[in-house]
Amino acid sequence: MPDATLAFEDGTLRVEADPALDLPHTEADARSKTRRAPAFRYAALREHLDERGLSYEDRVLDAPDLPDVASSYELRAYQRDALSAWEEAGRRGVLELPTGSGKTVIGLKAIEDLQVATLVVVPTIDLLEQWRRELEAEFGIPVGQLGGGEQTVEPLTVSTYDSAYLRADELGDRFGLAVFDEVHHLGGEGYRDIARLLAAPARMGLTATFERPDGAHEVVADLVGEKAYAIDPDDLAGEHLAPYDIKRLEVELTAEERERYEAANEVFTNYLASSNIRMQSGSDYQELVKRSGSDPRAREALLAKQRAREVMMNSDAKVDALEGILADHRGDRVIVFTAHNDLVYRLSERFLLPAITHQTGTAERREILERFREGTYSRVVTSNVLDEGVDVPDANVAVVLSGSGSEREFTQRLGRILRPTDDDRPALLYEVVTAETAEERVAERRR
Known part of the structure; x- marks a missing residue:
């Protein structure tokens, strides 16, 4: 007779064992006369039993076999370091790397190394489609999709956070690895349950900026693992990312x-x-x-x-400053960021710039970005919608006309111009700040 039996049940672990064992993370369940633990404690509970030399019957995972998969990617040195750090952390933890540094490639290599059924969780439909295309292209097997009007589950499945939230208790025993892209989203109250209800013992979080102002990254660290690796844009600029400079322009109110x-x-x-x-x-x-x-x-x-x-x-001087910047960078690819949709449309009308906001339909947004990618458009103005979760074509100039004091937002906007170009042009980010206002403090916070 084993000392304990572990089974998965609706997002929890059902543990049958002698009460005298005092197993961590579990509590008595009077209804079933067993003990219960959140599903995400599966790896820790199994580790405890192994360390104490206790025998147990493990019925938790009902994961389908993943066909042998292999990627053609060769990892760069820092990507290998990141993957190794995650392995050394017990295949749990968050990897913090700049936008454009190839976080997706690290996730693919983790899937290749583990060869287990994997769930990839992403915040947006755009990222869902990007991951699915990449996985199908690299591994040549069907990839399931939860979200975007489709609900199919395969040994390799990509899901939005919203869909994963709705189905985590049902699918929590189907995957051995969970990859959370833009993992800082997991700190949101509802989304936390995704990681709690999944039994997947291997967990990887990917992000450009892990820490959250509300401190919720500490919850993420408990659910996915601590930060296992981090590298700054400065460490990659000039070799793996474009060299860059940041210019701050101060303007006056009328x-x-x-x-x-x-x-x-x-x-x-x-x-x-x-x-x-x-x-x-x-x-x-x-x-x-x-x-x-x-x-x-x-x-x-x-x-x-x-x-x-x-x-x-939204001061007039900011609009005038943008006019000068656009004149100075006629041959460059420019993304203009603002905090308000009203200013986006004002700039779009004045400078004849394609505009992308939360009100822009999916088809129109894709058309604008495709024309930007092919060079038909060389400038785009947007609110927060392009900060993350969207595959933005290469640009080498960014103009932040307005934004929050969030370091994450600033890092993501910088990351939009850091992909290396064929001609090795340095990237340039303009930060336009209204003098003698609270915006000066906002700019200091985000830097």
Whole structure:
């Protein structure tokens, strides 16, 4: 008789064992008169049993066999280092590499090395289609798809986070490896359950920026593994990524814009002074939002902050600065980033730039990006929609007219211009900041 029996049941591990064993991560289940553990504790529980020399019957994984797969890719030195670090961490952990450095290739090599059924989880339909195309091209086998109007499961399957969330308890025993692309998304409240309900003992997270401002990366580290490897864009620039430079341009508000900005900012700061809210963290901002539901002064302060933000981020001088940048880079491929759709459409109309926002249909967006790729278009203006999760054609100039204080957002935008070009042109990122406004602090935070 084995000392314990492990089985998968609806996203949990059902553990039959003598209560005196005191197995970690488990708790008594009065209904089944067994013990239970979250499915993601499968590897840790098995390791504990092995270390104590206890015998156990393992019925957890019901994963189909993966046909022998092999990739034609040859890993670069830093990609080999990343994969080795993940292996040494027990085939668990997060790999942090810049956009354009070939994170997908590392994931493919992990699948090739392990030769087990694998689920790849991605945040967007664009990434889902990219991964599926790449896997089918490299391995030559059918690839399942969960999302984008399709629900097929194969030993090798790609899923959106949304679809994986809906089906993780059902499919949690079908895969030996789970690869989470843009793994920082897994820190979201609902998405965490995907990793909790999967039993896959091998787990890999891929991202350009792991840490989240809300601290949720600590949850991801528990579910997927700690950061096992990280490399900065600076370490790859000039050899594997394009060399790059960042230029910060400061512009001034007009007299009329300055008056509107100061008036709105005064309403906001006066309320803070009288309310003991110091705005030193995200929780302070959430407190202000909470109060705005019942306090008219808090609501007016919140609206005033938004008005001030719109003035500084959409100033006339920024538009003029962009005009000069576009004139200086007539022969370059340029992506212009803004924080607001209104400014996207304003710039699109003034400079006749193709525009991509969240309101742009999938077919239109693909057509614009394809024309950008083939050179019909040399400039594109966008809001946050191209920051991640979309295969953006090579560009060598980025202009950040406005954005948040997020280091992740800044890193992703920089990454859009770091793929090496045939002529080895250096990449250039312009950061246009409105002087003597809160945007100066925002720019410092993201850097």
